[in-house]
Amino acid sequence: MINETYKAMLSGKSIIRELSEYATARGKEIGYENVFDYSLGNPSVPCTDHYTRGMIELLENENPVTIHGYSPSLGIEQVRATVAESLNRRFGMDYEAKHIFMASGAAGALAHALRATTKPGDEVLTFAPCFPEYFPYVNTTGAVLRVVPADVESFQINFDELEKAFTPNVAAVLINTPNNPSGAVYSEDTIQRLADMLTDKQREYGHDIFIISDEPYREIVFDGKTAPYVSRFYDNSVSCYSFSKSLSLPGERIGYVAVNPRCTDADIFAVICGQISRGIGHNCPPSSVQLGVAKVIDEVSDLSVYETNMNLLYDALTRIGFEVVRPGGTFYIFPKALEPDANAFCEKAKKYDLILVPSNNFGCTGFFRMAYCIDTEKVKRSIPVLERFAREEYGL
């Protein structure tokens, strides 16, 4: 018999995926260039030429038995060392290779880190608005994800609500900065305040509380700024990273867990992740892809288009009359919908071939997400359509 638990998950289909499929189908009717598809967070810029050349060099010059051979289950030692050195250089950390676990993108990294730091019955806290897939990542472990209501003024952390949500069962706090879907980048103050609070809670409850930091957008930060590196603020922390956005390799499923050398059991954390992999038969990201990213470890794709698009959209949306917090990074913007029911709002937008994602699935109501990882030319063409939509439907 097919497992009923997984069957039941089928009813919770991703609204983002459904909207993306709608956009594709609509594109077949009217030409995809006429659909303003802001649904999917799929990078629109190519990987760097160096990545492509590096992969070709590996294939042409190296022994295929080596480059396609088994990776150790925690990752290729030299790749882990390269990741550690890069993080140390860039963020003033002191990782060694043993603190790095190579994973299938941030999703795989998070799933491993969550399993390592929780047991069934534990609680994991995260903050609205949040990535909807956090629910399956946490809830299939036997732990429970609880979402702390948003700070809708700035999309930093609502500490009053966090205080109310805390219980002795909280084993981990899952954060995402720069944030999908709000585009907010947590300030140093926010992270320090969170660290101080968790330090107090650890003392009060007498057990570890980990910060699991989801960081795929770490390099997409605007106005020449950089995102504060979370693990510098709190010892019991792990960074979950993906090369999906920074190098535009989402389909290559490559990322890592970086374990804070000062966390509890820091020396065996990556080994524990390897044990988790054993059970799910995963056994590490592909060897060739590990070797490929290690060759370009400090590179990023040309990410400037995202800032260009953000500025265009932010200016247009505020001019039209939307309430919107200016994103500090990512390729998302998260304006307030023009009616309380974000689902109804996004449904009306479809009449204008504007594909917007309602906020309900991100754990808060009344907003919508636009993923502006699309051509700037299309962003520009969408602005008069947004204007017409706001005018005709809401009288703005």
Place this chain on the structure above:
Amino acid sequence: MINETYKAMLSGKSIIRELSEYATARGKEIGYENVFDYSLGNPSVPCTDHYTRGMIELLENENPVTIHGYSPSLGIEQVRATVAESLNRRFGMDYEAKHIFMASGAAGALAHALRATTKPGDEVLTFAPCFPEYFPYVNTTGAVLRVVPADVESFQINFDELEKAFTPNVAAVLINTPNNPSGAVYSEDTIQRLADMLTDKQREYGHDIFIISDEPYREIVFDGKTAPYVSRFYDNSVSCYSFSKSLSLPGERIGYVAVNPRCTDADIFAVICGQISRGIGHNCPPSSVQLGVAKVIDEVSDLSVYETNMNLLYDALTRIGFEVVRPGGTFYIFPKALEPDANAFCEKAKKYDLILVPSNNFGCTGFFRMAYCIDTEKVKRSIPVLERFAREEYGL
């Protein structure tokens, strides 16, 4: 706190991995060419030139946003269709793309298929000798793996023991043909008899019993024969495949689940596998690797060295006086140890720099495994050493 369940798994370290590490360390002392390392099942022949050229063509000529872009969570549609067509052509099946779920090698395929067909408390039966990683694959799902004692005469199935082991809680039977570690290839008679028995048990217990067929060695069969295709014999069956051995791509983590179109819930089985992936954050094998293998779907590496090595070893072992069943495929041979305690036997072999894996971890006692996916020249050099070992330690 670090999860204690996973911590406890650390004590069950893989004996194969330990022996392999011992061989590497010993190689640093005396030169690896002097260590007769039969520990690891790591293919020794390269992938085909076509695979390498195909990957380079993809990287040079295709849009990087496409080849490194997100794969649908069940696999790239065209890749799934290509796999289905290949299986239909080769094995007379009638798969459609919807029956194929792309997975991280056979390990990932098995972990998904086992989760799809069982619930916590269910039993999964497998046959000794078996791959030790079956235990974490099954036991981390909440189901329980039970090992049916071996048919040590032929390493086909011991049906008397299977009958004794059956209970109404059995939800799946996990088989592996061609077999690691015995090298046995199940005959059509064996598979038909198993199918008939499971058909009866399904009727008796009133629920589905799936065959989960682990098939990474499907193309490594000797004497010009082919392995009977398991899903032709039984409707409630899924094939779990890896390109690791046939194309020598073990580190690329690429394989699939092929769902028998006549099994229960055949049309949603792959979709269920996608839901399982959601929870573990896996989201499909890398897009570029999927595209790469699809280009060479019917190809295999030059696998002839394995048959050459098998014949050399089989002839030598029988001449020396070992009892051994002649392998029908794979790159393993599984002789009887020269004393009842296989651990003691393999420990003594280390004195001769012969690295042999004792059978205890494969679920039966008194045998040892040799993985002869190594250079033929080294196999030849190992034979006088095997002779000396058998003579000096056991008087043969």
